[in-house]
Structure formats: structure tokens, C-alpha cells
Amino acid sequence: MHTVAVLALDNVIPFDLATPLEVFGRTRLPGERPGYRVRVCAPTPQVEAGLFTVQARLGLEALADADTVIVAGTTTPLEPVPDPVLDALRVAGAAGTRVASICTGAFVLAQAGLLDGLRATTHWFAAPDLARMYPRVEVDADVLYVDNGRILTSAGAAAGLDLCLHMIRRDYGSVVAADAARLAVVPLEREGGQAQFIVHRQPPVPRGSTLEPLLHWLEDNADRDLTLDEIARHARMSPRTLLRRFREQTGTTPLQWLHRVRIRQAQHLLETTGHSVERIAAQVGFGSPTAFRDRFKRITGVTPRSYRHAFQ
Incomplete structure (x- = not known):
């Protein structure tokens, strides 16, 4: 059975963590067989998640046994990621494991070097920081998700649902993915991309600018x-x-x-x-x-x- 390991780091965004657990955990194949084995792992037994804490039963060793690794976003994407986490992600990527991120989880993949030379996305609000910090990444803030084959990234919040459904369709086809979408009460494909949700502010102008x-x-x-x-x-x-x-x-x-x-x-x-x-x-x-x-x-x-x- 296809194993999905969802990685939770300190200050994990609860929505980003719960999305793959629910979507993959409820996916059913013909005959009501489960499509995925879903696990939560973390670098420490307990990680902060805003108003509560998450007790993780598995550590980073779970990444080595996974077919898909999903990095949930955090509220502190600009902070350094512990070296053991980066090393575990690099090993998984080198082994051919499918590695994906939801929302600001893209910063973790970028810090591990997994997005170098690739197109990627993240929440539109954080996209300028991702492009500034990691110039070797081609940041596209207009889309809901980007699929590079073995490396995938999604925009913020509900875009994680779009990414998970896309991966289900890749793994098992449109019929299974459509059933997962119905259970999640969302369309299998949404019209447009992330651009429709962006507040189109103008580029900042230095104070006192002559313009x-x-x-x-x-x-x-x-x-x-x-x-x-x-x-x-x-x-x-x-x-x-x-x-x-x-x-x-x-x-x-x-x-x-x-x-x-x-x-x-x-x-x-x-x-x-x-x-x-x-x-x-x-x-x-x-x-x-x-x-x-x-x-x-x-x-x-x-x-x-x-x-x-x-x-x-």
C-alpha cells in the first residue's frame, strides 16, 4: 500500500497538517479498500501548533519508508530548519520518494535544495520572500500547485486540497480522485489559479520618492x-x-x-x-x-x- 508521511515541524499550521491526513486517509479504492497508509512524523515527539501541541508517534525515520512525503506549512517560514530534517528530506528526494509541500512548506524544500532549478509555488503572501531568499527557485505565485514529477508544491490553505486530489488522480485515476473530492465536498478541479485570490497591491515605493x-x-x-x-x-x-x-x-x-x-x-x-x-x-x-x-x-x-x- 502507498504510504504517505506528513511531516510536522514546530509552529505547524493545523489546516495544512490536517488536509493530507483527511484527504488521503479517506481515499477508497474499488471494494472499499484504503488507498493510502497515512502517518504523521516530526523531528521531536511534540511540536507546537498554535493553540495546541501535536504529539507525533513517529520520528524522521518514517520518511525513509514513505512513498510520498508531505511537508506541512508553518507560521515561521523564514526561520532555519533543523539540519536533521533537511538531511532526511534530501535522502528521501535522492531515493526517488515523491516529496510535496503545502503552503509555506515550500520554504523547507527550498532550504533543503530540493527546489533548485525548479518551478514552485507557495502562499501568495509569502511568495516574494521565497523568491528573494532562494533565487535558484522559479517562484510562480499565480497557480494553485506545481507538479515537477517527484517534487510538488502548493499554494496556501485550500490549495493543499487541490494538490492532494491531483496526487490521488496521478496514483489511481480520475474516478478515485473524484470520489475523494466528493467526500471533501470540493470540486476535483477549480477554475483559475491562486492569482484570483491575490490582493494586487502595487510594488512598494520608497518614502519620499519623487514619483x-x-x-x-x-x-x-x-x-x-x-x-x-x-x-x-x-x-x-x-x-x-x-x-x-x-x-x-x-x-x-x-x-x-x-x-x-x-x-x-x-x-x-x-x-x-x-x-x-x-x-x-x-x-x-x-x-x-x-x-x-x-x-x-x-x-x-x-x-x-x-x-x-x-x-x-
Whole structure:
């Protein structure tokens, strides 16, 4: 039988720990045979889990006997991971064991070197830190999970469910996975990726930046059909100088910045009003509903209609 070892570290996120236990533990094959043997292991007999502690019956030796190892996320992903944990994960990875992470568990895999040269994801809020700390990892914050074959990562919270169902489908096919999804009362596949859940804040601007007044002006005038030349005139710069300074101080271009302002405003209107998509497109400054729909899906991963259905 396929053995799944779920690794719990100090400050483990209870949801991330419970998700694989429930999903794999309840998976049934034809004839009601269990699909997986599920175990919880930890580097110490007891680990902290916020409001309670977890008593682990098995230690790191359980990783050596597992067919799949899943690292649950923690609330302290930036802290160093004990060397014995990293060594055990490296040994498992070298032996061909399937290794996966949920949420910030990706930081543990990255610290062990298992994500070097690979595409990976984590909770969107932590993705910038993962990319900064581990430049050899190609971080994709827009997706629910990434499957590299033997190494898999998922985004935060409910994305762990998506990853577990994906692995069940890989192991036993769509019929078994669909049954596991029904037991979990979730769809086997969700529309879109993690991008639809991201709060699309603008890149931070240093305090006292010379562009700060211009950025406020862009926020206030996002509904207008602004061009680069008009923005440059307002900033009293040439378009070429504006582009250079904008990239230096924000990492993007004025029009890209403006698009994200508009999409953020559109998300708010989709969540809080019953206005038509066409009306919202005009309200936030898009020249046509088609251009709005294309840009919205490019940034969030879903259509405006699907976004409203999910979040209104």
C-alpha cells in the first residue's frame, strides 16, 4: 500500500497538517479498500501548533519508508530548519520518494535544495520572500500547485486540497480522485489559479520618492483614457525620462502600474456592486469590455464573471 508521511515541524499550521491526513486517509479504492497508509512524523515527539501541541508517534525515520512525503506549512517560514530534517528530506528526494509541500512548506524544500532549478509555488503572501531568499527557485505565485514529477508544491490553505486530489488522480485515476473530492465536498478541479485570490497591491515605493505625487494622481485618474505622453506631461518629464525613473523606483512601467490600479478597482466593484461587466469596464477606465476582460483574466487568472461568482 502507498504510504504517505506528513511531516510536522514546530509552529505547524493545523489546516495544512490536517488536509493530507483527511484527504488521503479517506481515499477508497474499488471494494472499499484504503488507498493510502497515512502517518504523521516530526523531528521531536511534540511540536507546537498554535493553540495546541501535536504529539507525533513517529520520528524522521518514517520518511525513509514513505512513498510520498508531505511537508506541512508553518507560521515561521523564514526561520532555519533543523539540519536533521533537511538531511532526511534530501535522502528521501535522492531515493526517488515523491516529496510535496503545502503552503509555506515550500520554504523547507527550498532550504533543503530540493527546489533548485525548479518551478514552485507557495502562499501568495509569502511568495516574494521565497523568491528573494532562494533565487535558484522559479517562484510562480499565480497557480494553485506545481507538479515537477517527484517534487510538488502548493499554494496556501485550500490549495493543499487541490494538490492532494491531483496526487490521488496521478496514483489511481480520475474516478478515485473524484470520489475523494466528493467526500471533501470540493470540486476535483477549480477554475483559475491562486492569482484570483491575490490582493494586487502595487510594488512598494520608497518614502519620499519623487514619483509619490504622480502615483496618487494615477490612482485618482485611473478611469481616464491616459496615455504615456499625458502622464509624462503631468509629471513634467519626457516620456523617456519618466519610463527610466518609474522602472528605477517601482520596477514596472506607468501603464502597467495603471492597469493594476484599474484591476484592483474592478475587483472591488465586482465584489460590492451589481453593476454589469460593461459598466465596470468603463468605470475603471478600459476602452472596451473586451480589453477589460482580457486584462482581468491575464492578471487574476479568471474572468470577471467567475471572479464575481466566487467573491461577491
